[in-house]
Amino acid sequence: MKIGITCYPSMGGSGIIATELGIILAERGHDVHFITSNLPFRIRKPLPNITFHQVEVNQYAVFQYPPYDISLSTKIASVIKEYDLDILHMHYAVPHAICGILGRQMSGKDVKIMTTLHGTDITVLGYDHSLKDAIKFGIENSDVVTSVSQSLAKQTQDIIGTKKEIIPIYNFVREIDFPTQRNEKLKELYGIASDEKVLIHVSNFRQVKRIDTILETFKKVHDKIPSKLLLLGDGPELMEMKRLARDLGVLDDVLFLGKQEFVNQFYQMSDLVLLLSEKESFGLTLLEAMKTGVVPIGSTAGGIKEVIKHKETGFVVDIGDSERASQYAIQLLTDEALYAEMRENMLADIAERFNSDFIADQYEYYYKQMLEE
Numbered sequence: 377m378k379i380g381i382t383c384y385p386s387m388g389g390s391g392i393i394a395t396e397l398g399i400i401l402a403e404r405g406h407d408v409h410f411i412t413s414n415l416p417f418r419i420r421k422p423l424p425n426i427t428f429h430q431v432e433v434n435q436y437a438v439f440q441y442p443p444y445d446i447s448l449s450t451k452i453a454s455v456i457k458e459y460d461l462d463i464l465h466m467h468y469a470v471p472h473a474i475c476g477i478l479g480r481q482m483s484g485k486d487v488k489i490m491t492t493l494h495g496t497d498i499t500v501l502g503y504d505h506s507l508k509d510a511i512k513f514g515i516e517n518s519d520v521v522t523s524v525s526q527s528l529a530k531q532t533q534d535i536i537g538t539k540k541e542i543i544p545i546y547n548f549v550r551e552i553d554f555p556t557q558r559n560e561k562l563k564e565l566y567g568i569a570s571d572e573k574v575l576i577h578v579s580n581f582r583q584v585k586r587i588d589t590i591l592e593t594f595k596k597v598h599d600k601i602p603s604k605l606l607l608l609g610d611g612p613e614l615m616e617m618k619r620l621a622r623d624l625g626v627l628d629d630v631l632f633l634g635k636q637e638f639v640n641q642f643y644q645m646s647d648l649v650l651l652l653s654e655k656e657s658f659g660l661t662l663l664e665a666m667k668t669g670v671v672p673i674g675s676t677a678g679g680i681k682e683v684i685k686h687k688e689t690g691f692v693v694d695i696g697d698s699e700r701a702s703q704y705a706i707q708l709l710t711d712e713a714l715y716a717e718m719r720e721n722m723l724a725d726i727a728e729r730f731n732s733d734f735i736a737d738q739y740e741y742y743y744k745q746m747l748e749e
């Protein structure tokens with residue numbers, strides 16, 4: 377099949393999933409065309425059947441807001457025509473689903489469109505009245521719509537008010553990128569003593585991530601157990617969270633490490649991964665850490681409770697409940713047998729439910745189904 381893929385190419389879960397899926401499809405022999413503003417950052421090696429088509433945005437002085445959406449649609453139309461695409465796979469509803477439909481119309485070809493919803497395109501932007509109808513249009517005019525969790529599928533129908541079928545297909549990790557292994561030596565490199573436990577959180581530091589709850593949880597753990605908290609990522613909450621860490625008296629033991637490319641290495645020195653968000657359609661960071669072998673504690677938000685099986689592969693707590701999160705963390709960090717049992721369950725569950733080939737098969741199945749219609 378000849379497949380065009382559009383996503384946000386910079387760091388972020390939706391871009392990672394779109395790129396990794398494209399790589400798997402290319403490895404399976406499909407012709408993959410990324411139509412994006414920049415080269416997706418996970419493409420690090422030459423792959424013969426992957427082509428990158430850069431969207432160039434006109435910066436003409438009259439434009440207060442350069443028309444990325446129009447340029448993207450035009451590029452999509454030209455790639456459809458030049459390469460005779462069969463499928464367009466648009467990741468994230470805004471503006472990509474809508475641009476896919478416009479691009480198809482401009483091309484005059486009958487290319488099939490799959491849209492994958494990732495999270496805030498529905499749970500945040502779906503409440504914005506300047507966008508809601510456009511999102512609905514994008515969803516209802518796509519041939520197949522998928523979401524990264526069952527929770528997001530349900531929320532989409534409720535928030536957007538559509539009866540369109542939304543098919544949940546979970547995210548996945550490329551096994552090769554996140555080998556299950558520990559690397560104690562890295563702790564030394566970051567000045568972490570060998571007897572200290574390591575907690576990790578990776579995000580874009582927005583309010584929905586509730587890093588305040590992460591810090592409050594860490595404070596309670598730190599009071600009982602020698603430990604460090606690794607915070608990876610950057611975003612609007614960063615300065616405020618540094619202030620909070622100082623107020624809680626844990627600043628010296630919280631390592632603000634900024635954006636990092638090789639997150640897998642940080643997971644390899646971690647004992648627990650925390651994701652206590654207030655909205656989270658899936659939480660790809662959990663899966664990456666879990667595949668590495670790190671046991672998770674998440675919140676009940678969105679799809680997190682589909683990723684973590686409570687008391688079986690990790691723990692889930694109510695949003696904002698740092699007390700309960702710290703109790704579970706202390707339990708896991710002090711009871712080796714419990715930790716080992718959960719880790720084993722977790723690795724087995726990931727291999728079964730979030731296996732990259734198993735997930736790619738599902739996308740391929742719906743591609744074929746669209747073409748047969």
Ligand code: GMT
Nearest residue numbers: 388389390494495496656657658659660
């Ligand atoms: O919607 C966002 O916050 C950005 C988006 C992204 O591009 O990383 O994150 C969403 O998509 C990820 C990949 O499917 C999911 O793992 C994240 O849970 C989801 N974020 C939220 O729902 C807040």
